[in-house]
Amino acid sequence: MALVLTEEQSMLRDSARGLISDKAPVSHLRHLRDSKDPTGFSKELWHSFAEMGFAGLLVPEEFGGSGLGFMEAGVVMEEIGRTLMPSPFLATSVVAASALNGGGNAAQKSEYLPKIASGSLLATLAIDEGAKHRPLQTNLQAVRAGNGFRLSGAKALVVDGHVADLLIVAARTAGSAGERDGLTMFLVNPAAKGVSIERTIMVDAHNAARIELANVEVTADSVLGEVDQAAHLLDGVLDIGRGAVAAEMVGLSDEVFNRTVEYLKSRKQFGKLIGEFQALQHRAAELYVDIEITRAATIKALQALDADVAKAASAVAVAKARAGTTATRAVQEGVQMHGGMGMTDQFDIGFFMKRARVCEELFGDANYHTEQLARARGY
Amino acid sequence: MSETESADLEQFRNETRAWLEANCPPEMRKPATSDADVFWGGRNAKFSSEPQRIWFERMRDKGWTVPDWPKEYGGGGLNAAEHKVLRSEMAKMGARPPLSSFGIWMLGPALLKYGNEAQKKEHLPKIAAGEIRWCQGYSEPNAGSDLASLQTRAESDGDDFVITGSKIWTSYANYADWIFCLVRTDPTAKKHDGISFILFDMTSKGVTTKPILLISGYSPFCETFFDGVRVPKSHVVGTINRGWDVAKYLLQHERAMISGMGERGVGRPLGQIAADSVGTDAQGKLDDSMLRGRIATFDVDEAALAACAERAVDLAKAGQAHPAFSSAMKYYGTELNKRRYEILMSAGGVDALEWESERSRQGARPRAWLRTKANSIEGGTSEVMLGIVAKRILDLPGA
Numbered sequence: 064m065a066l067v068l069t070e071e072q073s074m075l076r077d078s079a080r081g082l083i084s085d086k087a088p089v090s091h092l093r094h095l096r097d098s099k100d101p102t103g104f105s106k107e108l109w110h111s112f113a114e115m116g117f118a119g120l121l122v123p124e125e126f127g128g129s130g131l132g133f134m135e136a137g138v139v140m141e142e143i144g145r146t147l148m149p150s151p152f153l154a155t156s157v158v159a160a161s162a163l164n165g166g167g168n169a170a171q172k173s174e175y176l177p178k179i180a181s182g183s184l185l186a187t188l189a190i191d192e193g194a195k196h197r198p199l200q201t202n203l204q205a206v207r208a209g210n211g212f213r214l215s216g217a218k219a220l221v222v223d224g225h226v227a228d229l230l231i232v233a234a235r236t237a238g239s240a241g242e243r244d245g246l247t248m249f250l251v252n253p254a255a256k257g258v259s260i261e262r263t264i265m266v267d268a269h270n271a272a273r274i275e276l277a278n279v280e281v282t283a284d285s286v287l288g289e290v291d292q293a294a295h296l297l298d299g300v301l302d303i304g305r306g307a308v309a310a311e312m313v314g315l316s317d318e319v320f321n322r323t324v325e326y327l328k329s330r331k332q333f334g335k336l337i338g339e340f341q342a343l344q345h346r347a348a349e350l351y352v353d354i355e356i357t358r359a360a361t362i363k364a365l366q367a368l369d370a371d372v373a374k375a376a377s378a379v380a381v382a383k384a385r386a387g388t389t390a391t392r393a394v395q396e397g398v399q400m401h402g403g404m405g406m407t408d409q410f411d412i413g414f415f416m417k418r419a420r421v422c423e424e425l426f427g428d429a430n431y432h433t434e435q436l437a438r439a440r441g442y
Numbered sequence: 443m444s445e446t447e448s449a450d451l452e453q454f455r456n457e458t459r460a461w462l463e464a465n466c467p468p469e470m471r472k473p474a475t476s477d478a479d480v481f482w483g484g485r486n487a488k489f490s491s492e493p494q495r496i497w498f499e500r501m502r503d504k505g506w507t508v509p510d511w512p513k514e515y516g517g518g519g520l521n522a523a524e525h526k527v528l529r530s531e532m533a534k535m536g537a538r539p540p541l542s543s544f545g546i547w548m549l550g551p552a553l554l555k556y557g558n559e560a561q562k563k564e565h566l567p568k569i570a571a572g573e574i575r576w577c578q579g580y581s582e583p584n585a586g587s588d589l590a591s592l593q594t595r596a597e598s599d600g601d602d603f604v605i606t607g608s609k610i611w612t613s614y615a616n617y618a619d620w621i622f623c624l625v626r627t628d629p630t631a632k633k634h635d636g637i638s639f640i641l642f643d644m645t646s647k648g649v650t651t652k653p654i655l656l657i658s659g660y661s662p663f664c665e666t667f668f669d670g671v672r673v674p675k676s677h678v679v680g681t682i683n684r685g686w687d688v689a690k691y692l693l694q695h696e697r698a699m700i701s702g703m704g705e706r707g708v709g710r711p712l713g714q715i716a717a718d719s720v721g722t723d724a725q726g727k728l729d730d731s732m733l734r735g736r737i738a739t740f741d742v743d744e745a746a747l748a749a750c751a752e753r754a755v756d757l758a759k760a761g762q763a764h765p766a767f768s769s770a771m772k773y774y775g776t777e778l779n780k781r782r783y784e785i786l787m788s789a790g791g792v793d794a795l796e797w798e799s800e801r802s803r804q805g806a807r808p809r810a811w812l813r814t815k816a817n818s819i820e821g822g823t824s825e826v827m828l829g830i831v832a833k834r835i836l837d838l839p840g841a
Contacts, residue, residue: 067757338839348773348836351835351836360745360746362753363752381746384742385746433738433739437734442717
């Protein structure tokens with residue numbers, strides 16, 4: 064498979080870019096932040112996303128979706144990254160849709176997937192518990208109670224958690240924190256008794272929540288996949304999320320870089336354009352190379368996911384690790400090269416720095432994924 | 443890609459795999475570990491082993507020393523997709539290149555683009571068949587990074603040029619049969635405009651070479667002197683005084699070659715090689731957590747660069763490649779290869795310091811480590827590469 068966009072993927076990119084740059088430039092995020100918007104994203108835009116087939120991009124056609132692949136999801140994520148548009152696309156259309164499609168039984172799929180495709184249902188994965196992404200450390204307890212289970216524990220960094228209609232909760236039904244066996248995924252109604260949700264306003268002004276479950280009762284039908292054996296499903300779903308976030312970070316890095324290069328070509332000091340200074344030229348060139356390499360690694364990972372989710376782990380680890388270091392470098396150079404302007408809230412560059420920091424933590428940072436690669440290679 | 447096309451490609455993959463299985467000797471399916479393992483061809487070439495000879499001859503007869511060159515010039519006539527399949531099947535098997543050659547990597551592509559029909563017919567088949575070994579006459583003592591300031595002059599004398607001057611860092615000039623060389627044919631023109639690209643036989647009267655001893659203890663480079671060397675004007679490739687176009691085009695190929703010099707994805711993971719000398723803890727992790735982190739970060743970057751190299755080929759095929767992108771790859775690939783050897787030296791500790799023992803295969807590791815330091819100098823320094831990216835790709839002002 065060539066590591067370039069196909070004609071169809073280029074068309075998809077153009078239509079996503081057209082919509083997003085027109086309706087949701089960075090000022091859109093700024094407005095949502097400053098108005099303390101209770102939803103945290105534009106419902107009207109989400110409606111447009113559904114109409115264009117993006118909400119159900121990964122949903123199979125038999126359930127009303129577009130039946131496209133992870134490369135296509137990455138194409139949309141990259142465009143989202145360019146303008147930092149807050150959107151349910153990541154949590155609902157990529158992560159939750161993949162979890163339901165990969166682990167759901169016939170009844171679960173036909174109940175939820177069409178609603179995701181139509182844009183009428185928001186869903187999210189609740190995974191992290193501690194300060195860092197450590198999926199195997201999952202310790203939210205689910206104990207058998209009657210025909211179902213009773214869930215107790217807390218989750219953090221639940222994207223869109225305060226607006227979701229469906230929570231997909233990773234819990235421990237057996238074993239202890241750190242073990243692969245004993246993990247189970249549950250579909251939980253956020254309105255159920257015992258669920259409390261605190262919206263957490265984050266540095267990047269994107270949606271996130273802390274969720275507490277106190278003896279929340281769910282039926283046996285709420286299990287997604289197999290009891291005690293969710294690790295494999297979870298690996299795949301998380302890798303899909305990682306690939307998507309890497310693509311968002313490529314878009315973010317590329318955009319912040321383009322803005323910075325434009326600034327180097329217009330800002331004058333010492334009677335010269337600052338882009339004439341070799342010290343800045345070489346740093347800009349290094350960053351360009353970093354972004355291109357990370358872009359290639361991300362396309363490689365998305366194609367690997369399309370080929371076989373179960374065999375994509377190393378390619379995904381490389382992509383997410385690279386995306387983390389590249390985006391971190393891009394936003395830091397962006398602020399530095401914009402000088403004092405880069406420090407002002409009025410200027411957009413800071414929004415990119417803030418979002419990059421959150422993306423870095425989402426589904427594991429560069430250190431986490433570098434460690435995964437070392438383990439996979441046996442040293 | 444249509445279904446028939448991909449079915450054809452699948453068939454090509456199966457046939458290629460079967461042919462390689464049947465024809466690549468087992469000895470040729472592991473990485474080259476010494477200079478003797480690399481076959482360079484040429485008038486005085488000797489095979490270091492029978493399997494090396496068999497492998498070379500079988501690949502040559504199939505045109506697969508230069509798989510993507512046209513068949514009429516001794517190539518395999520493969521299209522880009524087929525070439526990619528062949529490369530990936532050879533990589534899976536660990537098959538060595540049957541022939542290494544500056545003719546293949548550098549001169550060939552330039553001749554295919556700028557050479558006239560007589561030049562292509564004369565030189566390309568001999569490159570493909572490993573009959574003539576080429577060297578590159580570019581750098582001069584006073585023209586390194588500023589290559590276009592070169593002073594070796596070619597004076598017109600009837601149908602000939604008479605060449606006088608000297609080159610430096612001429613790789614393997616002492617083993618080469620012919621040279622492709624940049625000479626100044628118009629000393630009055632601006633520096634980029636008076637240069638020609640010319641070919642001549644290294645046995646011509648007036649050519650001498652002198653190997654340069656390097657910090658590795660090896661002498662892969664020479665000083666090369668020209669004292670009134672007479673060369674027919676018909677040996678100029680492209681237009682007289684427009685040699686800089688040819689030179690730049692060739693440099694793109696040279697940079698692509700150098701960026702691919704690291705042993706990417708071949709053999710055992712670096713972390714496991716390090717474990718041989720550093721040891722592991724109870725969990726099987728490398729017993730030096732800082733080194734382990736450096737290696738893992740290196741592995742991430744190496745895998746990402748491999749994806750980028752693959753994408754560069756795909757972009758070129760799709761007509762979307764920036765012509766200066768090879769400078770970006772050259773910069774990153776060479777810096778990464780230096781990192782690999784810094785890690786290998788650190789991992790090897792005292793064992794990696796021996797210079798002459800049998801145990802150390804005559805200091806193979808420290809000598810290779812020192813050799814890599816040239817990677818970010820030869821073919822354009824890292825600083826020159828970054829300048830090219832800044833100017834030609836990012837379109838930054840000045841410089």
